[in-house]
Amino acid sequence: MGSIDNIFLVFLTLILICFSLINAQNVKNSSIETINVLLNDLGNGQIIESPGFPTKPYPKDYKVNYEIKVNLSERIQQLSSRLRLTLEYVAIDPSDHCKDTNLQIIFPKGELRTFCGLHAGKTMVSDSGSARIEFRGNSLGQDRGYKIRAEIVSSKCSQKFVNQSEGIIQTPNYPKNYGNEDTCVWDIEVPKGKYVKLDFDDTFAINAANDICAEDYLLVSQSGDFDTDVQRFCGNQKPDVIISDSNRMLIKFNSNSVNTGKGFRAKFVEHNRPEAAPARLPELTPEGCPCGKENLRIVKRIVGGKEVDPAHRYPWMVSVGSIRGSPFCGGALINNFYVLTAAHCVYDEVPESIGVRIGQHSLQESTPILKITKITVNDKYNSVSQKDDIALLRLAQPIKY
Template identity: 20%
Template sequence: MDPMDRGMRYTPGSSSDMNWELADTFLPASDNKKLKKKRGPGKVGIIVVVVILAAVLALTIGLLVWHFHFRQNLQSQKIYTGSVRIANQAFVDAYENPDSAEFKDLANQVMAQLKSMYSESPQLSKYYIGSEVQAFSEGSVIAYYESEFAVPAGQEAEVDQAVNRLSSKVRRVGEKQGPLVFDHVVSSALDTRLFSKARASMRYSQHAKSSAEEIITSPGFPDEPYAPNTFVQWQLRGDPGHVLKLSFDTFNLEGNCSNDFVRVYDSLVAVDKHLMEEECGYNSPSNPLNFISSRNVMLVTFVTNEEGNFPGFRARMTQISQDSSDLACGGKLGGTSGSFKSPNFPSYYPPNKTCQWDIQVPDGKHIKLRFTTFMVSTGSLNHCSGDYVQIVGVSTLCGKQPENTIVTVNSNKMTVVFKSDSSQVDQGFSAIYEVFEPTDPCPYKFQCDNKRCINPPLRCDGWNDCGDSTDERNCQCDASMIKCRNGFCKPMFWRCDGVNDCGDDTDELNCGCNVGEFQCNDNQCVSEKLRCDGNRDCKDGSDEDGCSRDICKDSTFLCGNGKCLTKPNPMCDGQVDCEDGSDESNCNCGRKANSKPRIVGGQEADVDEFPWQVSLHIKNTAHVCGASIISEQWIVTAAHCVQDEDKIKYSQPGTWEAYLGLHTQKEKQKATKRLIKQIIPHKNYNANTYDNDIALMELDSPVTFSASIRPICLPTATDVFPAGETVTITGWGATREGGSGATVLQKANVRIINSTVCNQLMDGQITSRMTCAGVLTGGVDACQGDSGGPMSVLSNERMFLAGVVSWGDGCARRNKPGIYTTVPKFRAWIKEKTGV
């Protein structure tokens, strides 16, 4: 038997308290006159005076303490970063060296003139502390500076407005209050995360040399993770007449940008008006972060907090001539079809860029423009106040537009303008234009109301292929589809899945269970015999509701301290719900690389996109089954993968070798190989029905987690993955039924199918420990060689192991979904056997 045939996934002290004892001694008097009051203050008067003086002294001290301590606390440090162009100066090389006499002399002049400017503003002069020039660059001379202010509480907005008014005034008319002429000032408040005194600070400067690459890396990379509480900045320069290109070929930071992040600026100081992008998390090397400046300078800043340190990053910096064809955009386009895209697509386009394309097609024809990808920054005010694409006379687009957005003009001429401002870049767009006959805009195709053209077979197939649903209106449904009362036709497997797919609930009517079955709250049907058996056979646990058992009720989570939550799927959602924090423990898992959505009907996965995917090989032979990493030493696969046959003892650990971090089967030498120490198939696995189809494998030695090797999150026993939810399947299995295995790891998205419907389709073979998923119109499925691999679901920005690829009736056949072992059913078993 071919190995690939093994199946189908935290008071003032009393010492200062003066307890005065007033010991009044009354001496006997020999003369009564001596007992009469004498003129003067007397004892009482003296005491009153002393008390008054003490009160005044205490009040004075209190006022002084308030003035010098508490009042000081009512002031906040505000730092404004900016740049100013000095029109009457020419750049000299010495200005690049902060220790040179030329740099210091010009810097002193700039700081004196900035002080003079601030002194003219009542809102700024009284709070101004001082300025520091950070750098100079070409452009006559551009000075980059920081200005510090001590601003009383409640005055921050006024100071912000005063700085902006000053900058606007200088930009309009120029400013000369000394030997320097300032004709352009850009300034904004510095992000407070960038000047914390608690952080260690480092600064580097690098200048590109000819066409050679300059390398920058996070401190410690690649030998150790970056350090906590650190602020690092790199001032990058190129030669005059050039721009800089920065490419991160490794990028692996904490996923929360509030903690660790990288910022890239089109400037030499961290001024938000020139911020291109802030990045954190993990980025796949197959789709590297790539930035291009608008001039010959760039600043990279890196900030870390006190915990959660990751490997870091490595980036390459080169300079490109401003005349290079690589930077060219716009021009004249003709013919009957063609394409164009934003500069540097699919990586980030540069700031301060304007491109214009003039399209002219043959007379008598009209033009249809289709944006296959469209991601353009909207600007801080939205409404396309930042970057945009304008189809002149027709529309202006920005933000993220749906795939294959179409714009048409009833003319043979079209002008498209792309414009980016000084900040916040994005990936841009890719566009295709083609001609159409005014009388027949969609020859041989169906025209959607949004002008999109689709193939006729997609009409009335239950799927919104147009994007505006016009292809699914007024349809005649065949027997294999649900006929919605509103005229839509929907795939039969969406019936009774708890999701209103029709829009009028037609697909959720008459969804009862058969005799002898119990209907769960989510409409799932299970055998009446499973009611109150202590096991959650309903996905929502409702079969154990009202039973005399001390267990959590439906849609709940059992905390480590034995208490229950009413919040569904709370694990690793970033919020501590359990008093003991058990819902947020063990959450260093399931981080998925940036991706874009053989597995039959799938597509190639990005490198390191699914770092928990394992390839299981018979020693010295080809890939046989898949598996998923759940810890440094344990992986999960399917039980049917480890059942003995006449010639091969699949149950024996010595038969196997596991490849972790593998992407392409032909590059096994790049992966991490481990042998198997022990294999634990589930004791109740049924080889005839594939029930309880799950097994555990212990690696002979632990692996070290990295960008390419990471565990997937395990769900809890109460996690619910409802019908209709999208899940992802991955593997190197056959790309068609009966075909050979894939060389490159494949991925595909499918949908969980209602178990009642699935059981009907699969002739009653579905148990409560199986999950059905697929596309019942066919074309997408797992296949031979994908067995044991993961069926993963995205929840709270992490991927969870919802199922294990188990079996199916062929591959990608119509009305024949893939069957997966339901992992939540085996969570306690996994814990018992592995401790994970």
């Protein structure tokens, strides 16, 4: 009887070892590698390639994220530089809507581009200094892979003023139209104890592709720090005189749209004391609203995308992404069946390719992906100007809350 028990124990041990090895292999196959790509040289870019490219296909089930960031030591260069990505060659096993193996490029504003099949020479420019590339392979198909060039697009119009009592700033080519994809940053610093006074000429024409100045715009920080305060301007109405809060002022001009304008010209001078500048709009808290109530009554301003504290303070917020789990946009739950999101996130998608996560505080959390059955995009949405950028997602199952 003892020998039988020993045989059983050995057999059971072998089974447990096999299960452990299988589980370890599954964990290994499902793990996602993260590669940080830092661009710190204006003259040289970096090449991002799949393993074995171009002589060998990428491995089966290969998954990787590339976190790409411009990392320049000079503050004004960091603020004014853009990131350019060029798909020098992409050969990825094709599928309907790229549901299987795919390459995704995600920019900070939520813009997402998905690729599979053959591509070459396509260039994308981000108006910020960062982007994320995700490659998701599977066990079904393989191809040659990808080669992507990441490089910095430097600004030729940015300028730093230190201890200068006055000066002129203007958009490129002024009074002629500025170009596409221009970025200019002006960092103004006058002696301590003084203030910066900014006065615009009458001609002010920054193309307003939409009401929120999402494409071409002018940013002004009265504190000299965009993370602390910022005012945004576009259209044909020149701003009133702007007085800084201290001896510094930070200004940024950005153009993205196809249609351009004459831009602007402004003069800054050092000023002895702050004058009464046009009041900023107060931050209002709606009262008596039956929906959208946060889980705490504490008011704490969040600046620069800091983590919500405590977690799940805004329970109506949702993550919108591919059904495979990669998030690319946000949304808000407006009732137990519908999610409100941006049209540019989903206008060229099909319901089967989109999923949402509800109650997720961190991207590292594992929360269920909910399927949707219908995408309704505002029929007035303009993909070029981004006007009327709104859409509804209908959930396959109602949410209980």
